[in-house]
Amino acid sequence: MTTADLTRNQKLVLNAITQAGRPVSAYDILDDIRPHGIRSPVQVYRAVKKLIEDGTVHKIESLNAFVLCVGPHAHGRGTAILAVCERCGRVTEFSDDVVDLRLAEWARRQNFQIGTTSLELSGLCTDCLSEPTAFLEK
Numbered sequence: 001m002t003t004a005d006l007t008r009n010q011k012l013v014l015n016a017i018t019q020a021g022r023p024v025s026a027y028d029i030l031d032d033i034r035p036h037g038i039r040s041p042v043q044v045y046r047a048v049k050k051l052i053e054d055g056t057v058h059k060i061e062s063l064n065a066f067v068l069c070v071g072p073h074a075h076g077r078g079t080a081i082l083a084v085c086e087r088c089g090r091v092t093e094f095s096d097d098v099v100d101l102r103l104a105e106w107a108r109r110q111n112f113q114i115g116t117t118s119l120e121l122s123g124l125c126t127d128c129l130s131e132p133t134a135f136l137e138k
Contacts, residue, residue: 006050012036013047014068017057022089023065060084060091062120067091079103079117085125092125 003011016032017024024032026044038044048066051057057066058080069080070093078100083092099119107114 007047009038009043009047010050012038013044014051014056017048017051017066017068023060023063023067023084023091025063025065029066058082058093058118060120061118062122067093069093079119081119081121083121083123083125085128086122087124087128090125090127 003014006014012033013029016029019032020028026041026048029044029048030038030041033044048057048059052059052066056069058069059066060082062084067082078095078097081094081096081099083094085091100117103114103117106112
């Protein structure tokens with residue numbers, strides 16, 4: 001989907017998420033786009049739902065927040081793996097064919113049809129880990 005295909009609200013929400021550069025909640029987004037006439041969290045949730053469906057945005061369940069997808073090249077149709085730094089909030093996105101294969105094998109054995117998949121890892125990013133006090137906090 002191109003930005004030309006997005007509704008006005010979807011464009012506003014996407015811009016807010018992009019400009020934030022970090023995971024943002026629906027209420028953070030609403031605060032940012034309120035000057036553009038968006039008044040209801042429902043409007044934000046509708047827009048973000050569509051952005052998630054088309055793969056532009058990911059929801060970080062553990063934070064109840066949204067982050068821009070780094071691009072379909074990161075995970076294609078496979079699992080989006082999101083590594084979330086507990087200290088600075090940085091999100092790194094990656095994929096792994098072996099993880100996708102294992103999940104597909106499990107689903108086949110269980111006769112389970114997978115819709116979408118995302119995995120979250122919580123820990124410290126390389127920058128935060130290299131700080132002298134990082135190991136003391138864990």
